[in-house]
Amino acid sequence: MSLATSSISSLRKRLQAGEITAVDIIDDLASAVSARDGEIGAYLSYDLEAARAAATSADLSKPLGGIPIALKDNINVLGQPCTCGSRFLSTGYKAPYDAHVTERLRGAGAVLFGRVNLDEFAMGSATENSALKVTRNPHDLSRIPGGSSGGSAAAVAADLAIAALGSDTGGSIRQPASHCGVVGLKPSYGRVSRYGLVAFASSLDQIGPLTKSVEDAALVLQAIAGNDRRDSTCLDVPVPDYSEELNKGVAGLRLGIPKEYFGEGIDPAVRAHVEAAAKRLQAAGAELVDISLPHTEHAVATYYIIAPAEASSNLSRFDGVRYGKRAANPDDLLDLYRRSREDGFGPEVKRRIILGTYVLSSGYYDAYYTRAQKVRTLIRRDFEKAFEQVDAILTPVAPSPARKIGGYADDPLHEYLSDIFTLGPNLAGICAISVPCGTVPSGEGTELPVGLQILAPHLAEAKLLRVAKAAEL
Amino acid sequence: MATEHIDVRYVAGLARLELSEEECAVFQRQLDAILGHAESLAAFDVTGIEPTSYPAPVYDVMREDVPGESLPREAVLANAPDQAQDQIRVPKVIADA
Numbered sequence: 001m002s003l004a005t006s007s008i009s010s011l012r013k014r015l016q017a018g019e020i021t022a023v024d025i026i027d028d029l030a031s032a033v034s035a036r037d038g039e040i041g042a043y044l045s046y047d048l049e050a051a052r053a054a055a056t057s058a059d060l061s062k063p064l065g066g067i068p069i070a071l072k073d074n075i076n077v078l079g080q081p082c083t084c085g086s087r088f089l090s091t092g093y094k095a096p097y098d099a100h101v102t103e104r105l106r107g108a109g110a111v112l113f114g115r116v117n118l119d120e121f122a123m124g125s126a127t128e129n130s131a132l133k134v135t136r137n138p139h140d141l142s143r144i145p146g147g148s149s150g151g152s153a154a155a156v157a158a159d160l161a162i163a164a165l166g167s168d169t170g171g172s173i174r175q176p177a178s179h180c181g182v183v184g185l186k187p188s189y190g191r192v193s194r195y196g197l198v199a200f201a202s203s204l205d206q207i208g209p210l211t212k213s214v215e216d217a218a219l220v221l222q223a224i225a226g227n228d229r230r231d232s233t234c235l236d237v238p239v240p241d242y243s244e245e246l247n248k249g250v251a252g253l254r255l256g257i258p259k260e261y262f263g264e265g266i267d268p269a270v271r272a273h274v275e276a277a278a279k280r281l282q283a284a285g286a287e288l289v290d291i292s293l294p295h296t297e298h299a300v301a302t303y304y305i306i307a308p309a310e311a312s313s314n315l316s317r318f319d320g321v322r323y324g325k326r327a328a329n330p331d332d333l334l335d336l337y338r339r340s341r342e343d344g345f346g347p348e349v350k351r352r353i354i355l356g357t358y359v360l361s362s363g364y365y366d367a368y369y370t371r372a373q374k375v376r377t378l379i380r381r382d383f384e385k386a387f388e389q390v391d392a393i394l395t396p397v398a399p400s401p402a403r404k405i406g407g408y409a410d411d412p413l414h415e416y417l418s419d420i421f422t423l424g425p426n427l428a429g430i431c432a433i434s435v436p437c438g439t440v441p442s443g444e445g446t447e448l449p450v451g452l453q454i455l456a457p458h459l460a461e462a463k464l465l466r467v468a469k470a471a472e473l
Numbered sequence: 474m475a476t477e478h479i480d481v482r483y484v485a486g487l488a489r490l491e492l493s494e495e496e497c498a499v500f501q502r503q504l505d506a507i508l509g510h511a512e513s514l515a516a517f518d519v520t521g522i523e524p525t526s527y528p529a530p531v532y533d534v535m536r537e538d539v540p541g542e543s544l545p546r547e548a549v550l551a552n553a554p555d556q557a558q559d560q561i562r563v564p565k566v567i568a569d570a
Binding site: 094096097188189232233297298300302304305316319320322323325326331333334335338341342345347350351353354355368371372374375376377378410411412413416417426427429430458 | 488548564
């Protein structure tokens with residue numbers, strides 16, 4: 001059986017026992033990618049020779065020694081492309097430095113293998129906004145993998161990667177993990193440094209793992225979490241041992257069921273799976289508690305003011321001057337900016353830049369941006385109050401399973417509204433994970449994965465992983 | 474609710490985006506719908522509520538003022554679309570007198 005199907009934890013045992021080598025894993029992955037990535041489309045690029053060389057010299061005594069990890073193509077690796085799924089950066093940009101998480105993975109002995117697809121600059125929920133490639137759901141090739149970390153989720157689900165990193169600004173790790181049937185963890189705000197992640201919305205972005213098991217998510221988080229002076233929002237607080245409490249079970253824990261996440265608009269089959277997962281945790285000794293997060297319905301409006309505002313500022317660096325695409329024969333500097341950006345950005349990115357510029361502009365700033373920041377406070381307080389009563393919260397990840405490719409290009413508001421269950425944790429800064437909890441028949445002979453979302457307080461990843469481990473099928 | 478919230482052409486200019494006529498028309502419709510949804514926040518009484526800029530307590534983070542390593546010049550220039558004399562070249566910025 002191909003080593004590409006294995007989890008990190010099982011590969012680590014076999015590597016340390018001397019049954020396999022790190023190069024064997026790379027070779028099996030390369031075969032899997034050449035056999036199946038043509039139809040999936042997860043990878044934008046990979047450097048097999050570099051990966052083989054790194055595998056040959058991998059230090060197997062390190063925690064991730066010899067384990068290949070795929071990176072979302074918005075995380076810098078020295079000398080490798082970093083396209084962000086955009087035409088702006090697809091014309092030869094090579095990263096001049098390593099991101100903090102890249103350094104950490106190298107330090108933990110991991111082998112960096114491949115750059116995976118995403119919605120352009122991580123803006124989207126389907127990976128359809130990638131300007132470079134279509135990525136398909138491995139469980140049903142006519143459907144989206146979710147997004148924006150759709151390449152990460154599809155690669156792990158199709159056994160084209162052992163594990164991957166993604167980034168999550170409003171659900172971009174958890175929603176594709178749910179749609180592809182893998183585990184996806186968004187750490188708490190400040191837990192992982194974003195140095196070297198191409199910024200989308202800086203008060204919301206976090207980097208996290210997409211893996212085949214909860215145990216693997218704990219191993220990767222362990223490697224990437226912790227302080228870094230180059231990201232001033234990254235917290236200087238100790239990183240606990242995330243594997244230590246993993247198998248403690250949920251007996252005696254109080255798990256909240258927020259009524260606002262189970263109402264109108266949710267697919268009954270999704271709801272049934274999430275409720276069944278909650279019942280299983282109850283049977284394992286947890287107490288289920290009905291709770292309320294009353295400002296949930298305002299998360300979409302709040303997020304789609306704050307995130308585009310920050311994006312419009314962050315993406316001003318793409319001006320055609322220092323790197324990336326530059327329009328030919330500009331009349332003057334302003335013409336260079338305008339035409340480079342017009343040619344380089346796709347429609348979703350332009351839409352969000354315009355929206356963000358508008359809500360930050362004179363005369364509208366207080367009415368939109370400041371007001372959204374205040375409602376964000378109310379959303380954050382909802383979670384603080386809830387966590388006075390419960391240890392963790394159980395919800396769906398997405399209202400429905402993966403939709404067909406090509407659904408909502410003309411109706412962005414509809415697409416934004418489907419992010420409702422994943423936005424709150426980013427706005428509040430708490431940690432969250434998606435764990436597979438069942439499948440729904442598509443009616444066309446395929447089975448579509450459904451994820452359970454678990455939420456825990458800021459920096460309570462150990463508890464989050466413990467509940468996730470108990471919920472794992 | 475007014476149907477036209479935003480002058481897309483004007484705002485795109487502020488954002489240094491040159492839009493086609495077709496893009497302008499599509500964005501006008503889509504952004505009006507999105508801003509229409511955002512109107513729901515106007516119903517809140519947010520008097521006295523502190524805005525949240527960052528969800529974790531990370532204020533006034535300072536580090537010691539010591540010079541660190543910078544990227545080598547050639548590493549930076551390697552990604553520049555146009556360069557001359559070890560510098561990034563751009564069109565003339567200052568008009569002729």
